[in-house]
Amino acid sequence: AQTVTQSQPEMSVQEAETVTLSCTYDTSESNYYLFWYKQPPSRQMILVIRQEAYKQQNATENRFSVNFQKAAKSFSLKISDSQLGDTAMYFCASYNQGGKLIFGQGTELSVKP
Amino acid sequence: NAGVTQTPKFRILKIGQSMTLQCTQDMNHNYMYWYRQDPGMGLKLIYYSVGAGITDKGEVPNGYNVSRSTTEDFPLRLELAAPSQTSVYFCASRGQVNTEAFFGQGTRLTVV
Helix, strand or coil: CCEEEEECCCEECCCCEEECCCCEECCCCCEEEEEEECCCCCCCCCEEEECCCCCCCCEEEEEEEEECCCEEECEEEEEECCHHHHHHEEEEEEECCCEEEEEECCEEEEECC | CCCEEEEECCCCCCCCEEEEEEEEEEECCCCCEEEECCCCEEEEEEEEEECCCCCEEEECCCCCCECCCCCECCCCCEECCHHCCCCCEEEEEEEEECCCCCCCEEEEEECC
């Protein structure tokens, strides 16, 4: 079965500091893809970063980076130099070759001034 | 490009009524998805399609039906609305492997 689990319903961080959001997943596929999406109060879904499972190198996009631990099926998101505009719900997601795209429960991140 | 367009944006239904949520994409994407998002929760996959004529159940398909007669359109049908179907519904589409999913703006549905 394909599952995605986020165990942190809420997190907060001071502006300019670093925060890490956790995600674990399970899949029987050997080739799959992982994503972090951001959902601000506008409800718009915005891609933050993606990782291909066959790539060993962790993905990085500016202030956002992932720690991909394939054996542990862990895919955490690190946000450096947090900004007020980073306040949002963050969703971890995975899809496999069968095409099914599954999301975790979400982590509500608050960046405090 | 319009991207993914959902209609309507808001709707109030009475228990037992039926309706169709429309979803259209103009990016020639093969993959399309329907999700529901309850307040403070994640997105639950209702149905998805990997191409015209092909649909499959997701995590929460009960009470819903879909069809995919064209690449562009992926309507979601609620036959007998129930209060438990009160939610925000998102449609999404995706192209080839490793590309991001593009989302519509959502439909807020209330069943009373």
